[in-house]
Amino acid sequence: MLQNIRVVLVNTSHPGNIGGAARAMKNMGLSRLVLVDPQDFPSHEAVARASGASDILETAQVVGTLEEALVGCTLVLGTSARDRRLPWPLIDPRECGTMACADAGAGAEVALVFGREYAGLTNEELQRCHFHVHIPSDPAFSSLNLAAAVQVLSYEVRMAWLAAEGQRPKVVKEEVGSERSSQPSTTDEMELFYGHLNATLVEIGFLDPENPRHLMSRLRRLFGRSAVSRTEMNILRGILTETQKAARGLAYKRKSAPEEK
Known part of the structure; x- marks a missing residue:
């Protein structure tokens, strides 16, 4: 121990x-x-x-x-x-x-x-x-x-x-005997997640990098006390990846759409 x-x-x-x-x-x-x-x-x-x-x-x-x-x-x-x-x-x-x-x-x-x-x-x-x-x-x-x-x-x-x-x-x-017995995420894995989360929030316009206030600090506190398992981490990272894909697809459609006369 x-x-x-x-x-x-x-x-x-x-x-x-x-x-x-x-x-x-x-x-x-x-x-x-x-x-x-x-x-x-x-x-x-x-x-x-x-x-x-x-x-x-x-x-x-x-x-x-x-x-x-x-x-x-x-x-x-x-x-x-x-x-x-x-x-x-x-x-x-x-x-x-x-x-x-x-x-x-x-x-x-x-x-x-x-x-x-x-x-x-x-x-x-x-x-x-x-x-x-x-x-x-x-x-x-x-x-x-x-x-x-x-x-x-x-x-x-x-x-x-x-x-x-x-x-x-x-x-x-x-x-x-509980679901939380699955292997927990390590601090380095959490740091990679926070970086991914920060990038996604900036990409979708939810986080202004010029005026972030305490958003990421509050999210760190939220996830820090949640004892996120590796399985849960994979789910969260997957959601962020799909969110980025959707945001980029929407941005591409807007860019390629013909301008209204």
Whole structure:
């Protein structure tokens, strides 16, 4: 179960925080670390701060973009700052741990995403997350060290795993026999769908690329909470393709029709 959960650190600036995060992960039984464009890695300081968890640093995957880090994932939980202009599903660390273990226990790939030390995740990065995780720290001193935030969520994941050991969560049992048990779409497949959707909406005149407002953000939120399966994704992509064909056919007829005198 735990091997299906990856910790993703985005654009980390201080190597000590990478080492501290690795140590926090190993304390709680997590082993998969993905680093998105780290500013200083590998580093002796990261190894020193890992304090015995250097094996996690040695096997860490380093990628250039968040999209690469999320390939294969069907559940993405993002921490840190969030887009306040558009409401998004928000959960606490305990719910995060339960949800992550439930999906991982069913064989899904799960990502816990942490942002930059100085600014967290951008709004665009947060929109790639299915849920935002808020750690309810004291408002008078709410900023958490990156490694500390990793420790909090890793702990909740482990507690949920210990609770589920020997008995799968009820939510997983219910999913096994339902239509939603079909293989869910991965984040990279969803990104291809969003690109197809955006292009189709522009083509039929529903979306103005010069003034998009929050249309695609709202559609991302809609489909993000719908747990779209691969079968359902094929249906949606097919609908978009046929819509484009119809729109192009109509445009051709109008273009080729003789002008009225």
